[in-house]
Amino acid sequence: MTLTTHILRRGLEAAHGIHGAMSDADQGDDGHSGGEAPSRVSPWAALLFFLTAVILMAALFCIAYTYGHVIPTLCMIEAPETETYLPVDVIDPTEPPPYSPAAPPKPTDGAADDLEGNAHADHEVLLIRNKPYTSSIRQTLLHLRARAGYWSRLRGLSMFIVWNLVSGLLVAIFGAATGSRIGVAFIAVVVETLLSNLHMAWVHIVISESRPKRWYQRIPALRTWTKIAPAVALWATTNQIVSILPILVCGSFGSLKHMNDPAYEPGKKDLYAVGAQGFMGVFLMLALFVLLQIPATVTLVRVAASMLPEEDETIVPFDRTFGGRTTPAIIGGQGKIGLVEAWRSFPWASRIRLLKLMIKVALIMMACWLLFTTVMVAEAHIIFGEQLGEVMKAMHGMTGPH
Incomplete structure (x- = not known):
């Protein structure tokens, strides 16, 4: 469903694979009475390798959570760049000012007389441009x-x-009974929609100032479910579309269509075809993510933010009225913004800022995965040495479907 859950799943599989490698090695020593017994993989070496994998995956999880979830969520609700005129004498001259000098606003007729005789009026006011915090990680x-x-x-x-x-857990229990990927996707949408209040509580915790309440005390009342459920259902549907549509499309033709056929004998040209189809799948996934997943996520976050309790203050500047498109419940309004208005109220400057942020996050995660792979491969060669082949055989199949 998300990058972080994928990392968690692979971590469990890695643990299972290492355990299998150790078990197979032990059985090899005890179960072969004739011939040369295979060398035994040291449990301490396997434990060290396993602990390294766990530590690195925990670090990847934290990086993915911070850069892939927390910061983008704040970006989706933060108000765009604002401008304010401030007198020069309130600026600390020892600090580099985050502003651009500009001429003061043109005075009205009533204010023109007040400025007469002040030859230095143009130099006493500066324009302060406050950039959003999320413009920089x-x-x-x-x-x-x-x-x-x-x-x-x-x-x-x-x-x-x-x-x-x-x-x-719910998707695994009920999705297994469907027996198809489409069925699992449908169950996932239903489950996520039923858990809408948990999703909204997470958004509220991320965007608001710290409070002494526990996480379970931040879960909204059940009566708010009908207000947030449509946005979560839209988000969950686009999430499943982005996940399975590229696979279904690329697997419906060409060489990939025949990969499950036992009689199929691919040649050199088929290898190129598979590579082209894989590239097409990645491109389609990225296009769907930008065109569907990002707007749906922005809509969900902004709808949830519109229902943030009045006593909670956001940790970044946030316009609760969404540019006058909604009225807070405390003064008689609905207390939420609609799906369409939630996306329309997200200005283009913020959309560009979010897209740039997502590109930076993708590059950071790619670099982290490259570092993770390099460290694990190097450590595997150092720890296992000539026994690496036996470990790989024992772990064979762990990357397949489960």
């Missing part, structure tokens, strides 16, 4: 740390884990 992290401490980069993690574990 580093600036966002510094802001979170200043407002809520170092671990604020993992804000909402408890709620996130509970929500994903519950949804994953």
Whole structure:
């Protein structure tokens, strides 16, 4: 469903694979009475390799959570760049000012007389342009740390884990009975929609200032389910479309269509065809992610943010009225914004900022995966040496479908 859940799943598979490698090696020593007994994989070497994998995957999980979930969510609700005129004497001359000098606004007829005789009026007012915190990943992290401490980069993690574990367990139980990928996708949409309040609680925890309440105390009342469910259903549907549509399309023709045929004998040209179809699948997935997944996610986050309790303050600047498109419930409004207005109220400047952020996050995750793979391969060669082949045989098939 998400990158983080995928990492968690692979971590469990890695643990199972290492255990299998050790078990197979032990059986090899005890079960071969004749001939040369195969060399035994040291349990300590396997344990060291396993612990390294767990530590690196935990680090990847934290990076993916902070950069792939927390920061983009803040970007989706933060108000765009604002401009303010401030007198020069309120600016600290020792600090590099985050502003651009500009001429003051043209005075009205009533104010013109007040400016007469002041030859230096044009130099006493400066235009302050306040850029959004989420325009820079580093600036966002510094802001979170200043407002809520170092671990604020993992804000909402408890709620996130509970929500994903519950949804994953329900999908695994009911989806297995369908026997098809489409059936599992349908079950996933239904389950995510039923757990809409958990998703909204996670959004509220991420975007708001820290509070002494526990994560389970932030879950909204059941009566709010009807308000957030449509946005979650839209998000869950696009999530499944992005996940399975490229696979279904690319697997419906060409060489990939015949891969499950035992009598199929692919040649050199088929290898090129598979590579082209794989490239097409990645391109289709990226296109669907940008065109469907991002708008649906923005809509969900902004609808959930519109129902943030009045006593909660957001940790980044946020316009609760969405440019006058909604009225807070405290003064007689609906207390939420509609699906269409949630997306329309997201200005183009913020959309571009979010897209740039997602590109940066993708590059960061690719670099982390490259580092993870390099470290694991190097450590495997150092620890296992000539026994690496036996370990790989024992772990064979762990990357297949489960």
